[in-house]
Amino acid sequence: MKIVIAFAVFIGLALTPARALPHLTIDLDSGRVLSQQQAFDPWHPASLTKLMTALVVFRALETGAVSADETVRVSRNAARQQPSKMHYAPGTLITVEDALKLLIVKSANDISVALAEHVSGSVEGFARKMNDEAARLGMTGSRFINPHGLHDQRQVTTARDMALLISVLHKNYPQYADWFAAPGVLAQARTKQGKIIERIHYSYNLLVERYRGADGFKTGFVCASGYNFIGSATRAGRRIAAIVLGRSSQTHRAVDAAKLITGGFELSTDAGTPLAELKPDGTPATRPANMRPRLCTPEARAARYEPGAGQAVIKSPWLDERTPRKITLRTRFATKPKGVPRRNVPLPRFRPTPIDDTVRATSAAPIQLPTPSFRPGTALN
Template identity: 40%
Template sequence: MKRAWIKLVLTLTLIAGLVSPVQAGFGPSLVFDANTGEVLVADRAGVPWYPASLTKLMTAYVTFKAIRNGQISLNQKLLVSKNASRRPPSKIGIRAGRSVTVDFALKAILVHSANDMAVVLAENIGGSVAGFADRMNREARRLGMTGSRFVNPHGLHDKRQVTTARDMGILATTILLEFPQYKKYFNAPNIRVGKRRLKNRNKLMRRVKWIDGMKTGYLCASGFNLVASARVNGRRLISISLGARSGAGRDEYSKILLEWGANGASRSSLRLARIRNVGGTPKNIATQVCKKRQRVLWGKQQELVGWGVSLGEYKSAYTADAVLQGRALISRQFLSTAKIGVFRSIQPRRYVAMLSQMQQAESLTLCNYLRRRNAFCEVLTPQTFAAYLSARAVSKPTGKKPRPRQNFNRHPVADNR
């Protein structure tokens, strides 16, 4: 009876997508096969989160349906209202009273994440922002997005506007399958506005050739979000990463999970629609994201005992953090006692992703597991940790944790990407 109860609890936890790594520093995440719905990686995929500009995926979907139903056309001119022109960044900045085409507005919201153009679409298709939000919610209910609610078309912060990784996965899949002819809007490298050429905010597409589109999102309250699609090894994969503390970390984390889904993940019987949304209020992570606190999971030197592993040395602490937590997520079955953290390397301006307090057998098993899946992993002995601590003591550290540089002025509280 006891075994049956334990098995039931584990099954329900998996269905809810609530299994977490050793120490969770990123928000919910999900990777699945868009054609079959097979879930390859799921971490808290049913937990509510603020969507930020991922909202614009639903704005685009409602617009695509309006085009298909004959309500509007791509070449149709739409009036820019005062309400639309007054939206805060990100925006195109077209003055009230002028017109734009539906085609331009779609490019603007999906390439540059323009909040003003999202309102232009909403007012002209739904009659008002509230009317358009009603359409968004009707579509969400029809698609089974039970954990999502929309009150605006752009994603600027509103406590009532929520979603889940599961629901964003359903929406992304629906868009790709129902409207393949509009894929160009999600992978366009830039949008031309007069003499300006605005680059796609999805930088991961420029770094990784096999990642071919979808949408970024950013708010202080939500952190850095990303829905990414990829065609790799003959499979159409979609990843959802929510709540990263930096854009660089979000991109690296998404890349790791997609690579894992393509090359290393075991076959799964879990399907996207079976993940349960758990309800509740989203976590507000503005303190960590915009007040520069706990942006990286720094390790503690006193934890460097026993056996461990290194997952590599990196120029950016954000990259090291993403590698550390991404690898921890996909190999969590080996990490029952491990401590994870980012440490400053002996080399200047280098950061190491390390796990410690492991048994020798655990560290060897983990590295064998990761190496078979083309991931770097080096076993660290107790003597290696002792040598590292000795070298750090000789270098006379100041006691302050290194803080990676980033221009936070580029991401004001009102900005929504």
């Protein structure tokens, strides 16, 4: 524990007027916490929520409840979500696999809702699955209301709970690691004129392309939460992740995460405390901080450096100059056919015989319907 405390002093992170901003650094291979402060404080997760959304869908794929090439339909409810989003029109169809790529890399809120509705029938039903997963993992400080992280005061997590979540993603789902490490995704769509266009959607993970070995995970921002970030890097076969919450800008969160990860690599593999044994450093806060008064005034917005995704220029001893990587992650084109159901349900082989309306209206005798070709209990392929 002395190592953890010394490391927390070493990195010297910014403070709020009342409490230190939460952070936690973890060796994902050993499961040992290398540094932490206020890791049990409740915090609004913003788009870090999508890590749980991804986990629920991964579980559904694992159990066979859904398949990767199954089509997801963008509903009107999904299409009306606030940005960041893909702006796909209602009725657009994409596969589950492509929806996951856009969820993870682009952080698309409309796709989050489309996936939730596809997997569970409704956002509410999907949120129940999210909370069931959180309970199963021991995320005792977390509650999920929606799959994207757009602000709801009831939606909360902690740095410690996020460490549990990314530990599961790291250990149980390595097949998706490249998606979390991607600097961007090439997404195709069809225009109203029928032309297929392709556009790069860059990740807001500013460690990717700027920090040696960077390979995950997710960013998040709403005014109430401030700038949240979970970043990770692998060097010499060792993977270190840092969770930082409530920072003042995109660059602030990236630099703080880089400091923490660098400090983690400097510690021995047996340093720190097992995550399962971690205790609060003092009494946790009773409610999430509200960063809106600090970060979302006109003055604060005007003073803040807010580059577009893929355009940030950062001068920091903790980060390298950006070295752009080729974008190889792709999605297929999205379509908007008419009359296609949400799921690919096969049509039955039998068809009712049409009955003439004039016969239906004038005949007093009982109408003789044709005997169906199927019988109850007979499986239909």
